[in-house]
Amino acid sequence: MCAMSQVVRVAQLSDTHFLEHGAEPEGGHAYDTDAAFDAVVDHLGEHSHLDMVVVTGDVADHGRAGQYQKAAEAFSRFQVPVNVCPGNHDFHAPFNVGIGRPGVSTSRAMEVQNWAFLFVDSSAGLMNVDESGLHVDPPGEERLHNNGSLGSREASWIRQMCEETSAEHVFVWLHHPPAPTVPLCHDDNYSAEWSALLSDVSIIRGLAGGHTHVPDEHVVVDRPVFVAPSLKNNFSIDPQTWLPPGYRTYEFMPDGAVTSDLHLVDDDRWPRRPFGRALKSLFMGEISFEELAEIVDRRASS
Ligand SMILES: [Fe+2]
Numbered sequence: 001m002c003a004m005s006q007v008v009r010v011a012q013l014s015d016t017h018f019l020e021h022g023a024e025p026e027g028g029h030a031y032d033t034d035a036a037f038d039a040v041v042d043h044l045g046e047h048s049h050l051d052m053v054v055v056t057g058d059v060a061d062h063g064r065a066g067q068y069q070k071a072a073e074a075f076s077r078f079q080v081p082v083n084v085c086p087g088n089h090d091f092h093a094p095f096n097v098g099i100g101r102p103g104v105s106t107s108r109a110m111e112v113q114n115w116a117f118l119f120v121d122s123s124a125g126l127m128n129v130d131e132s133g134l135h136v137d138p139p140g141e142e143r144l145h146n147n148g149s150l151g152s153r154e155a156s157w158i159r160q161m162c163e164e165t166s167a168e169h170v171f172v173w174l175h176h177p178p179a180p181t182v183p184l185c186h187d188d189n190y191s192a193e194w195s196a197l198l199s200d201v202s203i204i205r206g207l208a209g210g211h212t213h214v215p216d217e218h219v220v221v222d223r224p225v226f227v228a229p230s231l232k233n234n235f236s237i238d239p240q241t242w243l244p245p246g247y248r249t250y251e252f253m254p255d256g257a258v259t260s261d262l263h264l265v266d267d268d269r270w271p272r273r274p275f276g277r278a279l280k281s282l283f284m285g286e287i288s289f290e291e292l293a294e295i296v297d298r299r300a301s302s
Pocket of ligand 1: 058
C-alpha cells in the first residue's frame, strides 16, 4: 500500500471565531474575523494541490446559530472538502446543526491515502447525559472556559479507531493541543490523558490543534503537536508581540512523516506590535482574565 500512496496536502484553519455583524467579541481585543478570513482565503489561494481544509474549532465566537450560518457559508467558498471539529466556544447542539452543508462536514473520521484522520472533540469529557440519554453540554459557561477534557468515552473511541483502521498511519485533529506551551491554556489532567494514549497507541503520528492563539510546535511523547494561529487575535509570547492572523499547511508522507508550515498574513489592519506586561502575565497564568480586565479598565480611566 505504501508504494502506491501519494502525499496528502491539507490546510488547517483554527479559531475563526465568526461573529454576527456589529456583535461584541467575547473578551474583546479582536481583529475583524470576517476580514481575517478573507485575507487567509486569498493567501491560501497561492497553494495548489490541496486535498482538503480542516478547521479545528472555536468556529463561532459565542456558539450562536447565526455565527455558524456565517461560518458554513464562508467555509463553502473553498474548492476542496472542508471538515470541522468543535472547540470550547462551539456549543454542541448549534455546532452540529449549523455547520453541515455540501462540501462542509463534521465527520469524526476519514481515510485519505494510507492515513486515517481522527477529528476529536477535546471537550467531550465535560458532556453530561440528559434524561433522554443524549449527551449535552454542561450548564452555563463550563464548556467555554475549559482547557480540554477527553473523558473515557472519547479516549476509548480513539483507541478503538486506531485498532480497527486499515490505514497505516493516524493523525489527530482537535481543538486543544495536549501540553501546550502557554501556561494559561494548560490542564494537567488533559495532558495526562494524552500522555497515556500516546504511550499506548503507536500508530498515532502527530496531532494538530489551536486554542492558545499562540502558534507554535512542540513534542508530546515523541509526537509532533502543531498549533495553528487564530483569526481573532494572535500572539507571540517571546518576544511579546501581536501577530497577524494565519493558518498552517501540512504534507502527510506515505511513510508516516508529517511536515507543517506556519503562514501569517501580514497587513496594516493587524500590525505586529509589542504588548505589555499584563497580557504576558495572563499567558503565564499569573493573573486571570478578570484581573486583566480590571487592569485595562484602570488604565483607561486614569
Ligand atoms: Fe479560540
